[in-house]
Amino acid sequence: MKAIVYEATGPSSVLTLRDRPLTDPGQGEVRVRLVVSGVNPTDWKSRAGSGSKNLDAPKVPNQDGAGVIDQVGPGVAGFNPGDRVWLWDVAWAGSEGTAQEYVVVPASKAVALPDPESFDTGASLGIPALTAHRALTSNEDGPARLSPGALAGRTVLVTGGAGAVGHAAIQLARWAGATVITTVSGDRKAELARRAGAGKVINYRTDDVARAVREVAPTGVDTIVDVNAPANIEADLDLLKPGGTIAIYAASPGESLTVPIRESMTRNVRYQFILTYTVTDEQKQHAVAAVTQALAAGALRVGEEHGLPLTRFPLEQTPAAHDAVERGTVGKVLIDVAPAA
Numbered sequence: 267m268k269a270i271v272y273e274a275t276g277p278s279s280v281l282t283l284r285d286r287p288l289t290d291p292g293q294g295e296v297r298v299r300l301v302v303s304g305v306n307p308t309d310w311k312s313r314a315g316s317g318s319k320n321l322d323a324p325k326v327p328n329q330d331g332a333g334v335i336d337q338v339g340p341g342v343a344g345f346n347p348g349d350r351v352w353l354w355d356v357a358w359a360g361s362e363g364t365a366q367e368y369v370v371v372p373a374s375k376a377v378a379l380p381d382p383e384s385f386d387t388g389a390s391l392g393i394p395a396l397t398a399h400r401a402l403t404s405n406e407d408g409p410a411r412l413s414p415g416a417l418a419g420r421t422v423l424v425t426g427g428a429g430a431v432g433h434a435a436i437q438l439a440r441w442a443g444a445t446v447i448t449t450v451s452g453d454r455k456a457e458l459a460r461r462a463g464a465g466k467v468i469n470y471r472t473d474d475v476a477r478a479v480r481e482v483a484p485t486g487v488d489t490i491v492d493v494n495a496p497a498n499i500e501a502d503l504d505l506l507k508p509g510g511t512i513a514i515y516a517a518s519p520g521e522s523l524t525v526p527i528r529e530s531m532t533r534n535v536r537y538q539f540i541l542t543y544t545v546t547d548e549q550k551q552h553a554v555a556a557v558t559q560a561l562a563a564g565a566l567r568v569g570e571e572h573g574l575p576l577t578r579f580p581l582e583q584t585p586a587a588h589d590a591v592e593r594g595t596v597g598k599v600l601i602d603v604a605p606a607a
Contacts (some may be wrong), residue, residue: 267349269366270584271324272509278585278592281327281365290305291339291370298351298376302389303364303581303601304330307432310588311519312357319468327584328601329357331364332379332388344374348378352388354396354554358543364389365584377554380562385606389558390430390567390568390598397542398435399553401491401513402442404538408489408511409442411552413559417444421483423505424448426493428455429572430598432514433574435491436462438556441565447482449475455596462573479505489513496523508533574598 267288272280278582293299309328312392332352335345338507345351354375357363362370379388400421403409409416422439426432427448439446440463448464450456468478478488486507492498496516502512503526513534514523525537545553560566568574575597579587591599 267367268581269326270581271326272313273324273512274320275313275317276318277357278588280606281585283582288368289370291337294341294373295339295370295378295549296335296342296345296373297337297368297370298333298353299336299368300331300333300366300603301362301385301606302332303328303603304389304392305587305591305599305601306330306393307591308393310592316572323361325361326363326366326598327357328363328365329355329496330389330392332355333528334369334384345373345376351376352391354392355543376568377558383561386600387566387568389600390574393542394430395434395557395566396553397431397515398438399556400540400542400549401435401515402439402489402546404513405489405511406536411558412438412442414441415443417442420488421445421447422489423479423487424490424491425498427462428457428596429493430574432493433462436464437566438560441560441563445482447479447487457473458573461571475501476504496521499523503529505534506535511538512534513538513540568598576600578602
């Protein structure tokens with residue numbers, strides 16, 4: 267089978283296309299024929315490392331993907347060859363990611379993909395949707411699992427609503443009944459956020475953000491899903507309702523955050539830092555279950571018409587796909603691993 271492999275961290279040029287033998291699934295595992303692999307910022311950051319460093323074993327990049335179960339290992343119930351699935355956290359704490367034609371994973375990391383949904387959608391869920399779910403359930407008195415009506419009466423502010431996590435947060439929050447406000451940096455991104463379902467879209471470069479938010483939420487917002495906390499912290503504190511939560515899920519290597527302590531104390535603010543790989547098992551199970559329910563309801567969609575443009579590369583151009591994500595390409599970067607049929 268064809269696979270993208272790297273043996274040392276570094277620039278995207280460390281990624282090479284190779285032939286590798288197929289591996290059979292073991293106890294509790296399934297083998298999936300990948301159709302589409304999704305690329306996230308953590309994929310290129312993991313590959314880049316903190317400089318050139320040889321790895322103990324060759325590694326296949328990328329956490330997210332979607333495809334068809336090819337073989338079922340002993341002890342696996344509920345799956346059969348030919349079932350369509352989406353995958354999550356595939357490469358975490360291991361060496362096998364989704365940038366290859368076949369991957370063996372624990373059956374728990376494969377989730378049924380409804381027939382009406384595309385493999386593109388499946389490959390776009392994983393990190394973005396599970397991160398968004400944790401952010402939206404991080405409020406102290408909020409639900410542990412999203413469902414229709416779970417956020418009714420609440421207001422959520424999503425900064426960077428045109429990004430993959432922001433897009434998922436808008437869609438999940440709207441599905442759960444929240445009033446959704448988002449900030450973006452330009453007209454095109456504003457249109458994408460509207461297509462995702464945001465009720466109020468604010469261009470932070472031209473609009474008075476505080477005034478625009480207060481028009482929707484006079485007493486403040488309940489939760490802020492923040493892509494750039496160091497830049498937004500003062501505005502966040504001004505716009506947050508007392509007892510509210512700032513959920514922080516993104517950072518550059520070595521980046522730090524200066525927290526205004528007195529202002530945070532006065533508002534009894536909760537700061538929730540999020541790395542989806544290391545949330546508790548219960549939180550992850552809630553997230554997977556909620557995303558599955560939202561997906562079945564048609565609430566999680568991708569593509570330009572749904573506010574998340576797709577940029578595609580063939581498997582052999584995985585280095586270019588990583589570079590595209592590192593450059594901040596708007597929307598979702600996908601890798602076409604193999605034909606759907």
